[in-house]
Amino acid sequence: MAMTITALIAEDEPLLRASLRRQLAECWPELQVVAEARNGPEALALFERHQPAVCFLDVHMPGLSGVEVASQIGRRAHLVFVTAYDQYAVRAFEQGALDYLVKPVQLARLAGTVTRVRERLAQSRPGLAGEALLRELAACLQAAPARAAAPPPLRWLRASVGPAVRLIPVDDVDYLKSDDKYTLVAWRDGGKPAEALLRNTLKELLPQLDAQQFQQIHRAVVVNLHAVRQVVRGAHETAELTLKHRPEVLPVSRTFLHLFKAE
Numbered sequence: 001m002a003m004t005i006t007a008l009i010a011e012d013e014p015l016l017r018a019s020l021r022r023q024l025a026e027c028w029p030e031l032q033v034v035a036e037a038r039n040g041p042e043a044l045a046l047f048e049r050h051q052p053a054v055c056f057l058d059v060h061m062p063g064l065s066g067v068e069v070a071s072q073i074g075r076r077a078h079l080v081f082v083t084a085y086d087q088y089a090v091r092a093f094e095q096g097a098l099d100y101l102v103k104p105v106q107l108a109r110l111a112g113t114v115t116r117v118r119e120r121l122a123q124s125r126p127g128l129a130g131e132a133l134l135r136e137l138a139a140c141l142q143a144a145p146a147r148a149a150a151p152p153p154l155r156w157l158r159a160s161v162g163p164a165v166r167l168i169p170v171d172d173v174d175y176l177k178s179d180d181k182y183t184l185v186a187w188r189d190g191g192k193p194a195e196a197l198l199r200n201t202l203k204e205l206l207p208q209l210d211a212q213q214f215q216q217i218h219r220a221v222v223v224n225l226h227a228v229r230q231v232v233r234g235a236h237e238t239a240e241l242t243l244k245h246r247p248e249v250l251p252v253s254r255t256f257l258h259l260f261k262a263e
Helices: 014-027 040-050 066-076 087-095 107-122 131-143 202-208 254-260
Strands: 006-010 032-037 054-058 078-084 099-103 156-161 164-169 173-179 182-189 192-198 214-218 221-224 228-233 239-243 249-252
Touching (some): 006 014, 006 040, 014 054, 014 107, 014 254, 040 054, 040 066, 054 066, 078 107, 099 107, 173 192, 202 221, 214 254, 239 254, 249 254
Parallel strands (some): 006 032, 006 054, 054 078, 078 099
Antiparallel strands (some): 156 164, 156 192, 173 182, 173 221, 214 221, 228 239
16 A cells, blocks of 8 residues: 655645645645645644645745745655745755745646655655755845735726727626637626627636635636525536526536535
8 A cells, every 4th residue: 555645735825725735636636735834833833743744835924934944844854845936036946956836836837846756755865955055045035126016906807899899897707718718708798698708818817816706616617706696516526606697507626616615
């Protein structure tokens, strides 16, 4: 029987933490995530309690940074750093031959990291940086220019409706659906159901939407939570979602079903 590999995820953003957990379940099904931390001190405490073999550490966390947490964990686990795109940080990671992921984490990149981690675990070789390299990395991150504040979420969408371009308030959108290189937007035009095409992919749009209002429920569908009437569970860990103002029934895949569990 294969030995169970355990992991800790340390990330202060709940949605990013949940997304990484889902992606890990997809590309490393046998990995058992035994703990999730919201900040540096909590990450250290949970590491000491669970002693996971792998730690995914957000570089920028409250209390202690991921690099500071890594220096205290040392060679007791294999470390994977997670960072927002920053050329200085990425350069430092690459020079140190460390495993790192850039936000938003791409599944293909994560799969490559998982392959390397599994190889090192099989060889009992953590593949960690020494103290000197961690100090250098911390200094590099500290010297990097402050990251620009995240832009506010989209409030309007520009859509093609025949020969015209319409400005659609995002609050009027019921759902968005991938349509090859475009995105179908279903919204309420004066209270009546309407549809149009956006010249952006769903992948490009999702990070620009308010995560508290718009939720991905399927690989190809994002829904406005304010427009949801109910979610009905089906067989084989799937569900169907109905809307308040439209007759369509939208699929909820198993990956996103946990978002609609009753409290």
